[in-house]
Amino acid sequence: MNSWKSLLGISSVLASTRRGYDFKRKLTNPRCGECNFINTTGHAIMSSATPNLSKMDKKYNCNSAVIANMNSGEEIDVDVYINGSSEPCEKIPIFITENERQLFDLLLKCTEYHGLKAELRVAGGWVRDKILNKTSDDIDIALDIMTGVEFCEYLNKFTSDNLGFQKSVGVVKRRPEQSKHLETATLNILGFDIDFVNLRCEDYAADSRIPIMRIGTPKEDANRRDFTINSLFYNITKNCLEDWTGLGISDLRSNIIRACGAAAETFSDDPLRVIRAIRFSSRFSYKLDDEIINAINDKLLNELLVKVWIDRHGSPIVQVTRPRIAQELVHMLARENIAQAFDMLHSFKILGMLMRDGDQQPTDSIIKQGNDMIQALSETFCEISDTNLAMKYTYLGALIYYFKEEKYSPKQTLVERVIKDNMKLPTKHANSALAIAKGVDMYHALYPDIDKVQLGLAMRFLGPLWKESLLLSTCVPLNGNKLGVPFYHQVMAKVDSESLEQVLTLKAPITGDELKRVLPKIRVGPEFKSALDFQVENLIAQPDLEKDMLEQMLKQHFVKYC
Numbered sequence: 001m002n003s004w005k006s007l008l009g010i011s012s013v014l015a016s017t018r019r020g021y022d023f024k025r026k027l028t029n030p031r032c033g034e035c036n037f038i039n040t041t042g043h044a045i046m047s048s049a050t051p052n053l054s055k056m057d058k059k060y061n062c063n064s065a066v067i068a069n070m071n072s073g074e075e076i077d078v079d080v081y082i083n084g085s086s087e088p089c090e091k092i093p094i095f096i097t098e099n100e101r102q103l104f105d106l107l108l109k110c111t112e113y114h115g116l117k118a119e120l121r122v123a124g125g126w127v128r129d130k131i132l133n134k135t136s137d138d139i140d141i142a143l144d145i146m147t148g149v150e151f152c153e154y155l156n157k158f159t160s161d162n163l164g165f166q167k168s169v170g171v172v173k174r175r176p177e178q179s180k181h182l183e184t185a186t187l188n189i190l191g192f193d194i195d196f197v198n199l200r201c202e203d204y205a206a207d208s209r210i211p212i213m214r215i216g217t218p219k220e221d222a223n224r225r226d227f228t229i230n231s232l233f234y235n236i237t238k239n240c241l242e243d244w245t246g247l248g249i250s251d252l253r254s255n256i257i258r259a260c261g262a263a264a265e266t267f268s269d270d271p272l273r274v275i276r277a278i279r280f281s282s283r284f285s286y287k288l289d290d291e292i293i294n295a296i297n298d299k300l301l302n303e304l305l306v307k308v309w310i311d312r313h314g315s316p317i318v319q320v321t322r323p324r325i326a327q328e329l330v331h332m333l334a335r336e337n338i339a340q341a342f343d344m345l346h347s348f349k350i351l352g353m354l355m356r357d358g359d360q361q362p363t364d365s366i367i368k369q370g371n372d373m374i375q376a377l378s379e380t381f382c383e384i385s386d387t388n389l390a391m392k393y394t395y396l397g398a399l400i401y402y403f404k405e406e407k408y409s410p411k412q413t414l415v416e417r418v419i420k421d422n423m424k425l426p427t428k429h430a431n432s433a434l435a436i437a438k439g440v441d442m443y444h445a446l447y448p449d450i451d452k453v454q455l456g457l458a459m460r461f462l463g464p465l466w467k468e469s470l471l472l473s474t475c476v477p478l479n480g481n482k483l484g485v486p487f488y489h490q491v492m493a494k495v496d497s498e499s500l501e502q503v504l505t506l507k508a509p510i511t512g513d514e515l516k517r518v519l520p521k522i523r524v525g526p527e528f529k530s531a532l533d534f535q536v537e538n539l540i541a542q543p544d545l546e547k548d549m550l551e552q553m554l555k556q557h558f559v560k561y562c
Contacts, residue, residue, distance in 0.1 A: 075096075078091065099190055128248075148195070168187075201217070222260065259292055267300055282335070326424035339377070373472075384485060386467070394471060419433060435463075456503040508539075
């Protein structure tokens, strides 16, 4: 079979002068003056998720050798059009990976093959991230004259006729009662999970808040999106950037989160956008627009609270479900600025709403203590700078520390109620947070003279989260004083000098029938476990203990079982 490019017969519409990518390059706007786009990570990230090339051979019936590596690509200067202007106001460089270029060329070739007049646009987050010099594999394709499902049918016909394969199409139905107004078609191709959707406009009947969706114009679609920085389009057909609100690019430059329409109205349409505003503000360290701040008032929060409570108690029609909120929380916990996000949730009185369900557990004062602990943890983490720590669990451990021992009911802890039931986070989040919080007391018991055996046992209890719990222990006051970073380094030095990390996989060498031979009267159960623990403790203290010596020690310690 011919190569991928020859099969399609395309020369890229994205072709431009190839050059090195300067991430601190100044952009000069001939009409708006000089401004800067700086890569906030401080280094070049030039690829999206790399696809599995061995699988691509089977999926696309082509040799993976001709699929360009996702690390390669080119920087292109694209024209920027504001509010549908006839002339571009500036050029902005964006980096297109090789696989993104091939994807866009494939989509364009599909429209050409079928004689479609559709304009293809990448919408939202991908455009924002490209302008900010960030990698992104979140590609949403917006269509102006048909639905996403219809376009996917054309795409499958094209790939079937020309490349010998078709892809399965998933359809996410509209749920306007949950502010999900778009029927979305999803399809995986070239290693990308792509959402296809039509540009939309929402009209409201006089007696209903449930929107009537129709295919809209780019301007209508942009103005119905949540925030201006998410309202930008990359027009694949015309190879240009479009800013139909007139504020998207300027707000990226000014580091502002601004609603596309009136903030109060957009939050009323979809109250979840309040939490999304906080997520984006903390993620990018952007300032919330004053109109957004003023819109987050008691009336709006009460509306959000009622809708969240109704969802929990079985209403079939509710805009804001706890699982939708959980998705936003998961995104927050996956980013670097977790502490900032939680501080904003607390300052806007949203954190307590998410943690409770119509009752007063945990109390406002306990929630405040948890948020204060998160902020202290953030400062300590900056001093330690261990990027291998599971910080999302550690921050949750800080949040729940002050009610880690409380029961919500005879069969459920308050931690389970808050994290699993109310915040709708996975069970692993609840279990990990609770283990980290409980480990704090074990570390405090080691102060000031660190006992090797007790430290090893604490590490075994905590497993892979032992460092996370240690970090939290430095922030929790002991007798009124925080142990701080010096204690963290003191413990880590002890772990290194005694090679204690091996205790995580340490096992008792004398078990089962062999243990029954050594201790004939021992019974399976707590007695058996105590004999196993005895061996582990002694091996932590003396790693070179021989097996026969352990047998003698067991007989001496457990005389009644001999």
